[in-house]
Amino acid sequence: MALKKLDKKPEETRETELGLSECLLDRTGFLLKKSALRIQEAYEERLGPLGLAAKHYGVLSVLEERGSITQHEIGKCVYVDRTTMVGIIDDLEKKGLVERKEHPTDRRSHAVYLTAKAKEVLAKAHHLASSVEKQFLECLSVKEQKELRQILRKLVVAHYSSTKAGERGEG
Amino acid sequence: MALKKLDKKPEETRETELGLSECLLDRTGFLLKKSALRIQEAYEERLGPLGLAAKHYGVLSVLEERGSITQHEIGKCVYVDRTTMVGIIDDLEKKGLVERKEHPTDRRSHAVYLTAKAKEVLAKAHHLASSVEKQFLECLSVKEQKELRQILRKLVVAHYSSTKAGERGEG
DNA sequence: CGATGATAATCAGTAATACTGATTATCAGG
DNA sequence: CCTGATAATCAGTATTACTGATTATCATCG
Numbered sequence: 001m002a003l004k005k006l007d008k009k010p011e012e013t014r015e016t017e018l019g020l021s022e023c024l025l026d027r028t029g030f031l032l033k034k035s036a037l038r039i040q041e042a043y044e045e046r047l048g049p050l051g052l053a054a055k056h057y058g059v060l061s062v063l064e065e066r067g068s069i070t071q072h073e074i075g076k077c078v079y080v081d082r083t084t085m086v087g088i089i090d091d092l093e094k095k096g097l098v099e100r101k102e103h104p105t106d107r108r109s110h111a112v113y114l115t116a117k118a119k120e121v122l123a124k125a126h127h128l129a130s131s132v133e134k135q136f137l138e139c140l141s142v143k144e145q146k147e148l149r150q151i152l153r154k155l156v157v158a159h160y161s162s163t164k165a166g167e168r169g170e171g
Numbered sequence: 172m173a174l175k176k177l178d179k180k181p182e183e184t185r186e187t188e189l190g191l192s193e194c195l196l197d198r199t200g201f202l203l204k205k206s207a208l209r210i211q212e213a214y215e216e217r218l219g220p221l222g223l224a225a226k227h228y229g230v231l232s233v234l235e236e237r238g239s240i241t242q243h244e245i246g247k248c249v250y251v252d253r254t255t256m257v258g259i260i261d262d263l264e265k266k267g268l269v270e271r272k273e274h275p276t277d278r279r280s281h282a283v284y285l286t287a288k289a290k291e292v293l294a295k296a297h298h299l300a301s302s303v304e305k306q307f308l309e310c311l312s313v314k315e316q317k318e319l320r321q322i323l324r325k326l327v328v329a330h331y332s333s334t335k336a337g338e339r340g341e342g
Numbered sequence: 343c344g345a346t347g348a349t350a351a352t353c354a355g356t357a358a359t360a361c362t363g364a365t366t367a368t369c370a371g372g
Numbered sequence: 373c374c375t376g377a378t379a380a381t382c383a384g385t386a387t388t389a390c391t392g393a394t395t396a397t398c399a400t401c402g
Contacts, residue, residue: 021232021233021236021237021248021249022236023232023233023235023236024229024232024233024248024249025324025327025328026320027300027304028210028304028307028308028316028319028320028323029207029210029211029213029214029225029300029303029304029307030229031320031323031324031326031327032203032206032207032210032211032323033207033210033211034250034327034330034331035203035207035323035326035327035330036200036203036204036206036207036208037207038326038327038330038331039199039200039203039204040200040203040204042200043200054200055388058195058201061192061194061195062192062194062195064194065192065193065194066192070350070351071350071351072349072350072351077192077195078192078195079205080389081389081390082350082351082352083351083352083353083389083390083391084388084389084390085351086351086352086353087388087389100351103350106349106350106397106398107350107396107397107398108349108350108351108395108396108397108398109349109350109351109397110350110351129198129200132200133198133199133200136199136200136326136330137199137326139325139326139329139330140322140325140326144322144325145199147315147318147322148199148319148322148323149197149199149202151311151315151318151319151322152199152202152203152206152319153196153202154310154311154315155202155206155209155307155308155310155311156196156202156205156206156209157196158310159205159206159209159307159310160205160209226359241379241380242379242380243378243379243380251360252360252361253379253380253381254360254361254362254380254381254382255359255360255361256380257380257381257382258359258360271380274379277368277369277378277379278367278368278369278379279366279367279368279369279378279379279380280368280378280379280380281379281380
């Protein structure tokens with residue numbers, strides 16, 4: 001806490017006091033990254049006791065929504081690449097939450113199914129996820145929360161559709 | 172592209188067609204993470220030719236804004252932990268963009284200074300950063316862009332002030 | 343029918359990132 | 373001067389996801 005500035009005049013002091021940088025707070029990139037990190041942390045923390053990481057929850061949710069689909073399809077939904085999906089499905093299989101069964105029409109593929117146990121776990125996980133988000137967003141008005149979701153959705157849809165997206169996975 | 176669903180009826184088809192999952196698109200956590208990843212990619216891509224990664228740009232910006240401060244202080248501004256800062260400052264020093272000088276009052280600390288070269292590079296980098304953001308956000312109205320920034324700022328300030336924040340760095 | 347090119351899952355190796363913990367030098371307070 | 377805290381650093385580790393190669397299978401075309 002010793003020195004603050006060596007050669008700058010002590011003027012503007014807004015959030016800067018908190019150790020935040022005014023110019024970075026104007027960069028959507030910085031803001032997105034930091035808020036994404038924080039909410040993910042909250043997810044990990046709350047889903048942890050259930051034996052799930054956020055990535056597992058994402059995959060289970062997709063399976064619940066779309067029914068049994070292949071690993072490749074799941075990857076496209078959650079934007080995780082094929083090699084990473086192998087590990088995630090391995091994890092979930094070890095936990096007894098999914099099963100790889102043979103695909104009815106394509107023997108190269110695995111049809112991934114949720115187990116009964118997964119359905120129970122998912123119910124709890126959905127609940128936790130909602131509570132994480134509620135808590136994380138509680139500093140916003142309900143209107144802002146809705147706006148945020150809509151705007152982000154627009155961004156994500158725009159940036160994960162055309163392009164090379166769907167081939168890749170980085171998440 | 173073979174199977175879509177094995178046991179779900181083919182009804183809802185909105186963004187799902189694009190391989191996106193309806194239920195995840197309702198999770199702010201998922202949306203934040205995916206949009207953060209995409210914009211960071213854009214940053215890396217555009218700053219790359221300048222020899223900078225996004226993390227370097229953040230540090231340089233803070234130094235420009237706050238004047239010479241210690242590594243620890245920089246870390247608190249950009250939320251990067253002390254051990255990681257060592258490497259970032261090493262990088263920047265190698266590139267001739269910053270110098271570690273002795274701190275006027277605390278010999279444990281290093282006072283980190285921008286070089287003249289850094290100031291030139293930063294001018295270009297700011298320009299590129301603005302263009303990255305403009306491009307990334309162009310699918311939104313100007314009003315939405317502003318709302319997004321304000322809302323995110325509120326989130327970041329809320330989640331990086333009290334708490335244990337400032338001790339940590341994950342970004 | 344048989345060859346060719348594409349696709350699904352997998353594995354091995356690699357790179358990037360950031361953490362924990364220990365170390366050294368230094369500070370601040372009694 | 374002794375003690376506890378702090379700044380920077382380093383070594384080791386964990387996480388994460390990538391690239392590229394491999395194997396099995398599919399789909400097409402002649």
